[in-house]
Amino acid sequence: MIQYPxxxxxxxxxKSLGITSRRGMSLEEDINKTNExxxxxxxxxxxxxxxxxxxVNVDYPSRNKxxxxxxxxxxxxxxxxxxxxxGYALDFEAKETKNKTLFPLAxxxxxxxxxxxxxxxxxxxxxxxxxxxxLDETYLIxxxxxxxxxxxxxxxxxxxxxxxxxxxxxxxxxxVPCDYIMIIDDxxxxxxYDK
Amino acid sequence: MIQYPxxxxxxxxxKSLGITSRRGMSLEEDINKTNExxxxxxxxxxxxxxxxxxxVNVDYPSRNKxxxxxxxxxxxxxxxxxxxxxGYALDFEAKETKNKTLFPLAxxxxxxxxxxxxxxxxxxxxxxxxxxxxLDETYLIxxxxxxxxxxxxxxxxxxxxxxxxxxxxxxxxxxVPCDYIMIIDDxxxxxxYDK
Numbered sequence: 001m002i003q004y005p006x007x008x009x010x011x012x013x014x015k016s017l018g019i020t021s022r023r024g025m026s027l028e029e030d031i032n033k034t035n036e037x038x039x040x041x042x043x044x045x046x047x048x049x050x051x052x053x054x055x056v057n058v059d060y061p062s063r064n065k066x067x068x069x070x071x072x073x074x075x076x077x078x079x080x081x082x083x084x085x086x087g088y089a090l091d092f093e094a095k096e097t098k099n100k101t102l103f104p105l106a107x108x109x110x111x112x113x114x115x116x117x118x119x120x121x122x123x124x125x126x127x128x129x130x131x132x133x134x135l136d137e138t139y140l141i142x143x144x145x146x147x148x149x150x151x152x153x154x155x156x157x158x159x160x161x162x163x164x165x166x167x168x169x170x171x172x173x174x175x176v177p178c179d180y181i182m183i184i185d186d187x188x189x190x191x192x193y194d195k
Numbered sequence: 196m197i198q199y200p201x202x203x204x205x206x207x208x209x210k211s212l213g214i215t216s217r218r219g220m221s222l223e224e225d226i227n228k229t230n231e232x233x234x235x236x237x238x239x240x241x242x243x244x245x246x247x248x249x250x251v252n253v254d255y256p257s258r259n260k261x262x263x264x265x266x267x268x269x270x271x272x273x274x275x276x277x278x279x280x281x282g283y284a285l286d287f288e289a290k291e292t293k294n295k296t297l298f299p300l301a302x303x304x305x306x307x308x309x310x311x312x313x314x315x316x317x318x319x320x321x322x323x324x325x326x327x328x329x330l331d332e333t334y335l336i337x338x339x340x341x342x343x344x345x346x347x348x349x350x351x352x353x354x355x356x357x358x359x360x361x362x363x364x365x366x367x368x369x370x371v372p373c374d375y376i377m378i379i380d381d382x383x384x385x386x387x388y389d390k
Contacts, residue, residue, distance in 0.1 A: 039313070042313070042316070044317065045310070045313045045314050045317050045319075047272070047273050049244050049245060050244060050245045050246065050247040050248065051245065051248075052245040053245065053246075053248050053250075053263065053266070055248075065267075066267070066268055067265065067266075067267060068248065068263065068265070068266040068267065068268070069264060069265065070262065070263070070264065071248070071262075071263040071266055072260075072261070072262060072263065073261055073263070077242070078242050082277045083284075084284040084286070084314045084317040084318055084319040085317060085318075086317065086318060087283075087284075087317070087318025087319075088282075088284065088318070089278075089279040089282075089283065089284035089285075089319070090284075091279070115240070118234070118237070118240045119240050119279045121237070122239065122240050122279040122280060122281065122282070123279060123280075123281060123282025123283070124240075124279040124282075124284070
């Protein structure tokens with residue numbers, strides 16, 4: 001079995017074990033499927049960044065084939081998802097937790113948090129998608145709410161109460177299992193009113 | 196020596212061989228250095244996507260260390276660079292050629308071209324940066340000009356004449372070797388006038 005350094009299992013394995021969410025799919029799989037649906041409908045263009053890997057050695061078994069024989073996982077310095085929607089840059093990170101009462105901020109790397117702050121400052125719509133597997137609840141939390149909370153309250157975790165009050169629950173269908181664009185739509189409308 | 200499937204040499208090797216541009220640095224290195232400078236000055240947030248890699252086998256020589264022992268390079272389905280600047284999503288691909296008279300469009304994968312069209316349609320500022328190594332000239336070509344040219348004239352390459360007339364030459368300094376944001380600034384100003 002392939003394990004990533006974060007301890008996450010590879011998707012196909014997760015799927016066959018059926019250990020995660022209601023549909024037996026990981027949050028990453030749900031978001032990928034959602035992004036494919038958005039792309040197919042030409043609604044938004046959002047892609048997951050490849051996992052950053054440090055390549056140490058490559059073999060050439062045949063003329064045009066490169067085989068990587070030694071490489072290591074690296075920590076991501078940015079978020080996992082980037083895209084464009086209605087002229088806005090979208091930038092977000094998705095995380096799952098088995099915890100029922102809180103999301104530990106330790107699972108968000110400092111580099112990722114700094115990246116979220118930076119893209120927000122430059123005008124992107126930045127957010128987190130957090131899924132509580134045991135509760136079967138998925139929330140979208142906008143960067144400004146997250147940053148304000150961290151700065152003001154010096155928290156090390158996000159409580160489920162805080163997330164429920166500040167975040168937006170993400171719903172979905174079989175085709176679009178994590179339909180976060182609906183929430184972004186409302187956000188854009190609200191932002192326009194604010195101007 | 197590590198070679199990527201595109202035939203590009205790895206940067207450190209390229210640097211030591213001094214085979215590419217005026218500063219002995221590849222376009223990719225110039226853009227990475229430029230993006231670091233933009234990030235440091237908090238001018239823009241632009242990152243290169245990691246090379247997509249298909250992982251086949253991973254070993255665990257010790258408890259917390261994952262060693263990839265078999266993996267392969269995959270073709271990129273999007274462009275290499277994504278970012279945010281003044282509220283705009285930036286999306287671009289960078290290419291070098293040794294050719295002195297034209298840039299062959301074959302070196303732009305169909306997936307990448309479709310991606311450029313899609314992000315442009317959704318409101319990103321999308322472009323190509325093309326460097327002619329033998330001429331020591333680097334140009335920025337906006338997606339709309341590229342798409343119009345390809346659609347109208349059914350070309351298989353971009354001639355240096357066309358690039359010089361439609362593109363914007365990119366200049367730079369030692370700290371900011373490929374200062375494309377200056378060109379984006381003018382573009383945003385022009386677009387505002389058009390509105």
